[in-house]
Amino acid sequence: MMIEINLLPGARKKGKSAGGGxxxxxxxxxxxxxxxxxxxxxxxxxxxxxxxxxxxxxxxxxxxxxxxxxxxxxxxxxxxxxxxxxxxxxxxxxxxxxxxxxxxxxxxxxxxYNWAHILDEVSRALPAYTWLTVMEQTTKTPLPPGMDSTETTQAPKAAKEKKGKDTDEKAPADTITVHPPLGFRIVGQTVDIQALTLFMRQLESSPFVQKVSLSKSEIVIVEGKDVTQFELHAEYEVPPPGVVRTTPLVVPVR
The missing domain is CATH 1.20.5 (Single alpha-helices involved in coiled-coils or other helix-helix interfaces)
Structure with a gap:
């Protein structure tokens, strides 16, 4: 057994101080x-x-x-x-x-009743020594109500365009012309030129006839006599309220 003795003073403290450092x-x-x-x-x-x-x-x-x-x-x-x-x-x-x-x-x-009114007014306005030979419609005959005039000509095109559109898109509502334009031509003869003027004046004063104009006037021979043959153009006019009175038709039911 060996015993070591530290003979150097301060050596133990230095060691402790080193470890603590x-x-x-x-x-x-x-x-x-x-x-x-x-x-x-x-x-x-x-x-x-x-x-x-x-x-x-x-x-x-x-x-x-x-x-x-x-x-x-x-x-x-x-x-x-x-x-x-x-x-x-x-x-x-x-x-x-x-x-x-x-x-x-x-x-x-x-x-x-448009033509009925026109014929009635022409008959009333016709003066003496004047007679008519031709009376016909000059405007295009309108389609039945509810049919569009462009429906027959543009139906294929409209059908193709409609396929490309959205189904929810609302189509524009078509309109119905309540009173389509109605023009007519009158051809007649008279032995008195003043009767033609009177005839035109009386037609123009009618509430059912408007835009009366003389298209042609010439002298023709009828049965060896000189007569004035004339051609008039006019249009149907919608009468003002009160001129035409309507009454309901009552049919008794047995």
């Missing part, structure tokens, strides 16, 4: 690293970034939930309103159909 140095180095402002800033930025990401995630989640609820409500409202709009469009189409049928009936009823 290493411990204090490491602690001071760690303290110096923590006090570094760049390291503190980096740590703080990491903490702030994590907190911001968490807040943004929470806000976006709440926003997504709110938007999902609103979308579901909008879909329900759209379904309900679609049914309401479909019923409204159906009722509007039925109303337009009824109004169109009434308009067609009105057109037929208002125009069926």
């Amino acid at each position: 290493i411990s204090l140095g490491s602690l001071s180095a760690l303290a110096a690293g923590i006090r570094d402002p760049w390291l503190i800033g980096a740590a703080a930025s990491v903490v702030v970034s994590v907190a911001a990401v968490g807040l943004l995630f929470s806000a976006q989640s709440a926003r997504a939930t709110e938007l999902g609820t609103r979308v579901e409500k909008a879909v329900r409202d759209s379904t309900r309103y679609a049914k309401v709009l479909s019923a409204r469009h159906k009722l509007t189409a039925e109303r337009d159909s009824v109004m169109r049928q009434l308009q067609i009936i009105r057109t037929i009823d208002d125009n069926r």
Whole structure:
């Protein structure tokens, strides 16, 4: 057994102080690293970034939930309103159909006596020693009420264009002319030129005839006598209210 004796004074303290110096140095180095402002800033930025990401995630989640609820409500409202709009469009189409049928009936009823009025007024205005040889319509005969004049000529083109359009697009409503223009020509003969002037004046004063004009006048020989042959052009005029009185037709039913 060997016993060592330290004969140098202060050697034990120096050893202890050396061991303690290493411990204090490491602690001071760690303290110096923590006090570094760049390291503190980096740590703080990491903490702030994590907190911001968490807040943004929470806000976006709440926003997504709110938007999902609103979308579901909008879909329900759209379904309900679609049914309401479909019923409204159906009722509007039925109303337009009824109004169109009434308009067609009105057109037929208002125009069926036009020629009767014209013939009556011409007969009243015809003076003595004057007779007519020709009386005919000069304007184009209108199509039956409810038919579009461009329907027959543009039907193929319209059908092709309609295929490219949206089915929900509303087509423009066609119109019905209640009183289509009606022009006529009168050819007659007279033995007195003053009778022709009187005839034109009386026709022009009629509430059913307008725009009376003399197109041609010449002397012809009829049965060995000189007579004046004339040609007049005029148009039918819609009379003002009160001239034509209508009464309902009552038919007794047995």
